[in-house]
Amino acid sequence: MLLCACASIPLPPAGGVRPPPKAAREVEVCAVVGGEDHRRRWLGVAELSFSEWVTTTISIVVRHPSGVLVIDPAFGRALPVDLRAAPLWSKPILGDLSSKRPIGDLLREVGIAPAEVKFAALSHAHWDHATGLADLPLSVAWLSRTEAEWWPTLEGQFVHGVMPAHLRRAASRLTPFDFDGPPVLGFAASHDFFGDGSVVAVPLPGHTPGSTGYLLAGQGGKRWLYIGDTTWTFRGVEKPAHKNPLLGATVDLDPEQLGVTIGLLHALLLEHPEVQIVPGHDLQDFMPRCEKVFASGPAAAP
Ligand SMILES: [Zn+2]
Structure with a gap:
């Protein structure tokens, strides 16, 4: 029986979600699909x-005047090693090698050399969102301070969805940030990376302690909220519901806290549907793919 026996989803009082803040700058935003x-x-x-669920693993590319930002650089060139190292129980979630591609190849195909990427940002520290960091060698890598303090407590090759060795290799570039800005939407605090409203982080705790969403200001007033793995599917926000309880139990660290976060996202969907919510594993047509946004040809190898 696969109906949810997990923590319930408490809903916040109606009318508590603020409209998305005005952005002083709008940027090009698109997704590349690593799996x-x-x-x-x-x-x-x-x-x-x-119903069919086309399970995507995406990275989001933002072209900001300060430099290219990649949110959740999903897979690195060490992908075959990563998959061999993963334990058996994780195979239904991880899938196989044939359906996955490294972030460097995906960026080059849309005209961006990996060495051009000045900024990376993580929704959380799990391997399928972070192991491409090694392939963006010149990027500052932002992650929430809570997440930055959590992952070093993990030991082993693959634990709680994290491959600590990958993050240790990028440790000199990891740059923790605090939610030091005002409440945004229904969330208690925020962090504006460029000070212009184009990329604003909000806390989405539960899946991991420091999970983070990114509110992005696209051209023409478009707004996306990328939510990483808070839910795997858009349906999880819409219903609202947790993940499949058997699989979710293997990856969601704090189901009760996660339920509160999913409730906030559900309220956002009801009250401000103009903010398009984008789960990391359910792209559908919620955000344009980069090959349709960037007309330039493939970049030269770095
Ligand atoms: Zn994931």
Whole structure:
């Protein structure tokens, strides 16, 4: 039986979500897809549904005048080693090598050399969101201070979804940030990376302690909120519901806290549907793919 026996989703009082803040700058935003599999929806969300779930693993590319930012550089060139090292229980989640591609190749195909990437940012420290950091050697790598203090407590090759060795290799570039800005949408605090409202982080704790969402200001007033793995599917926000309880139990550290966060996202969807919520593993057509946004040809190898 796959109906949810996990923590419930408490909903905040109606009317508590602020409209998205005005952004002084709008930027080009798009997604590259590092992995794609076809599954049934019930694997991703606590709902007995046999609808198709096209399971994506995405990285988001933001062209800001200060430099290119990549949010969640998913897979690195060490991908075959990463997958061999993963334990058996994780195979249904991770999929196989044939459906995954390194971030460097994806960027070059849309005209961006990996060495051009000045900034990287993580929604959380899990391997399928962070192991491409090594392939962006000149980037500052932002992550929330809570996440930055959590992952070094983990020991082993693959633990709680994290491959600590990958993060240790990028340790000199990891740059923790604090949620030092005002409340945004329904979230208690925020952090504006460039001071212009184009890329604003909000706390989404529960999946991991320091999980982070990124509110992005696209051209023409478009707004996206990228939510990493807070839910694996858009349906999880829409219903609202946790992940499949068997699989979610292996990766969600604090289900009760996560339920509160999912409730805030559900309220956002109801009250401000103009903010497009984008789960890291359910891209659909929520955000344009970079090959359709960047007309330039492939970049030269760095
Ligand atoms: Zn993930």
